[in-house]
Amino acid sequence: MPDADLAVIGAGPAGLAAAGAAARAGLTVVLLDPAERPGGQFYRHRDGDDGRGHHHWRDYLRLAGDLEGVHYLPGHRVWHAEPGEPHVLHCLAGNRDERPVTVRAAKIVLATGAHDRALPFPGWDLPGVMTAGGAQALWKGQGLPAGRRVVISGTGPFLLPVATGLLKAGARVAGVYEANRPSAALLPLALDPARAVEGAGYALALARHRVPYRTGRAVIAAHGEGRLESVTVARLDRDWQPVPGTEKIVTCDALAIGYGFTPQLELAVQLGCAVEDGPDGSAVITADAAQATTVPGVWAAGETLGVGGAVLAMATGALAGHAAAGTTPPGALLRRRARQRRLAAAIAAAWPVRDGWREWLRDDTVVCRCEEVDHGALKRAIADGARDVRSAKLLCRAGMGLCQGRVCGFPVARVLGVPDRPNRPVAQPVRLRDLAYPDTSRGEHR
């Protein structure tokens, strides 16, 4: 007997919308998420948060209201998802008193979101360098600025809310360096597709604080004795190769880098769902018009299908919820998804990651931080016959450490010139005693 008709994994905008739609249609729904509060990355918040500084906070309150009909399991980390009838989710729950929990469900909606993408460059392993998402999480979760004087570098519309967030948290932003040269018309729309006008507010906030926003430039090196003290910013050509002679030094005590997002697909891959190349170089789940994956009884929503923002995530989430429940979705939802997808495609095209960043690497630039593998070692592995991420891991240990290649997988794949295909049968570190815990999954008796 399954514990629920439907298990939704991930309580961000997509997962909340999916759980709500399915519960309203009469399914018994469990909603699992590693965080203690619903909202995912996008709606990350503190206790007593009144929503100031959050976009679509009203949407969030509406979605969170849907939780009433849903069996919400916060603090649940799925370490392995087994396909079948029912599907079985092996989880770890709680923090200090971590314990194994098994959830069975006839159907699954994967709304596991995406994580920050970073590119390596000399000095990126210095303390004080963090991902843009990490800087934002500090502010949203704890109200803390990442540093006193912060530089932001990378690509994509996401850099701007990070900048304004840092300003609100009391930091000085020494500059925002956008590696691409997107058209000015697209920016406000990309920032807030639902309310393009409000999106323009970011630009105003930056102007008010005299924060330079420079396109066609990026931080190509970070410097400091034991911690970050300054960065080198250079102008980039179309392929992102630094233009010689344009380097300049900017002092700062924190650097936030964001080169888009990589969908979290380990559970999808464990379930056997087909994945394909997304528009921005990372793999995404293959799904049909009804959000169904290639595995029966498994649907996908949100950023697992490619990065497209919260509005698209809510639309695909609600559609996946309807599909799982077998109800006909309102036409407006389909139209919204179509509109948002077109926009997401335009955004992906305007903010690509070009391969010229590989020129930023020196032989001694660390590529894999967990195992301290440098670019020279990776090149030697390639000379030795590494051709994909797995063989590179075997021959130089890149991706073998704590993060299991979540950080270095994308850049290593790009250096190799192959697609980054996540394959992590153990998606979360799990204690041996929890692994040994006798459960009632198929094939094993108590």
Place this chain on the structure above:
Amino acid sequence: MVVVGAGIIGAAIAYECAIAGLSVAVLDRGPVAGGTTGAGEGNLLVSDKPPGPELDLAMMSLRRWREWSEEHEFEYEPKGGLVVASTPEGLKALDGLAAEQRTSGVESLGVAELAEYEPHLAPGLAGGVFYPQDAQVMPALAAAALLRHPRVTVHTGVTFTGLEGGERVTAARTDAGRVPCATVVNAAGTWAAEVAARCGSDVPVMPRRGFILVTEPLPRIVRHKVYAADYVADVGSDDAGLKTSPVVEGTAAGPVLIGASRERVGFDGRFSVPVLRRLAAQAIALFPVLAEVTVMRAYRGFRPYTPDHLPVIGPDAAVEGLWHACGHEGAGVGLAAATGLAVARGLTGADPGLDMSPFRPGRFA
């Protein structure tokens, strides 16, 4: 000559043939060590083999591995193996095996105080036997190091599709063109039957699935390779069903590796949580401290096994110029050095240094 397969067996053959003066082209449809060599543990074991042709091959191999390790860096670690028995009867059987193995040159030491070797072993075990010759290497690094020999060229991403020539091999056909040669060695591991079929021959090599758990890096709480006596029975078992026995070892890099499972399920690559649970439970039974240790990842591979659990090494019974070196099951790394030597010596008309007839490809007919 052409070697099909850039796993540890293909690399060992290429290296030994290059030393013997031959020029070798190694083809692999994937990367170097992308097959079972990248999915195994890299133990060079003599402890788990009863006297017989496989143990003789393993002893010869161990000597060559030691020589290789003096010239190349591949995390060679002669850490020794500790086999433990939970019951007095089990210990008696273990002592008996060790005595027989001694006649083949295997050194061993009865251990009454297990804690002196492994302080974290569970209390209450009957005893064990320590095998100082057991060692470990990092197989992918070893394959890469051997393939760097200047007379070896490696062609990754190239699939072998068949032979040219009638009675005698004149070229290897690949999806990237033909390679003229008089000798082709089938070192395609678990896929060797497919490669043999493309040559109009056959070798009965089939997959036997195994999983490994890898923990977070730890200080040396497990010093040797430690396994329970029933492992030896599982290795030689003909049972298609799931077999698991605890095999626990610390590595130079810090993580502890936990095996070993054996199942015949074809090339079914799906992960099996029940198998992982059993491996975890058995490891904890052996080393209770591991209960609180975190598993970071797990991987699986397909051991290339044959009906009689012996590798297939030697010239094809019918096609002249075609050699096989495959089917090493769960010991391919350990047996690689001797396999390389024997093939190189065979191809150059030298004495292989061992009676190779138990391994001849024609024996299954």
